[in-house]
Amino acid sequence: MGIHCYESEIGNNNIIVGGNYTVNQNILPKEKILNIFENMCxxxxxKNLSTYKLRLHNFILETLPYYEWTPKEEQDFFIVLGDTSxxxxxQISYYKAAIDVLPDSGDGKRLKWVYIKCKIIKFFRELFPVNN
Structure with a gap:
């Protein structure tokens, strides 16, 4: 009896190195989620693989609603979400959220520069659209 958790699936059967993980309804303990998250990061x-980047992005989005995260943990998730989007x-939304979660953190200054850089890129893309 009980719920079986196979460490070989993540979300929608995204295969990852080191096994799979099923994340829903608090099946895995929070510590295990953070460990998986760290290993995936x-x-x-x-490797900087784009497909792996998408899997990590989806994993974070699927995990966030099911657990209570500290502000620092939330910020870490938002930083990586921005990096993987x-x-x-x-990216702009995630970096803004990370800055808002812990505005005076050690990463705050770096995040603000990345956020500003993304806003500038967006501004120039809108000002000078590329016509294909």
Whole structure:
């Protein structure tokens, strides 16, 4: 009896290195989620794979609603969401959220520069659209 959790699936059957994970309804303990998140981040940043980037992005989005996160943990998620997003508007939203969660954090200054850079890029894209 009980819920079985196979560490070989993540969300919608996205296969990842080191196994899969099913994240829903608090099946995995929060500590395990953070450990998975850290391992995925380390792998993504080492390999810089775009498909892995999308899996990490989806994993974070699927995990956020099911747990109570500290402001620092939320900020870490938002930072990586910004780094993994393919869309400029999403990046801007995530970086803004991370800055809002802990405005005076150690990463705050770096995040503000990245946020400003994204806003400037968006401004110039709107000002000088590329016609294909």
């Amino acid at each position: 380390n792998y993504y940043y080492l 393919e869309f400029l508007d999403e």
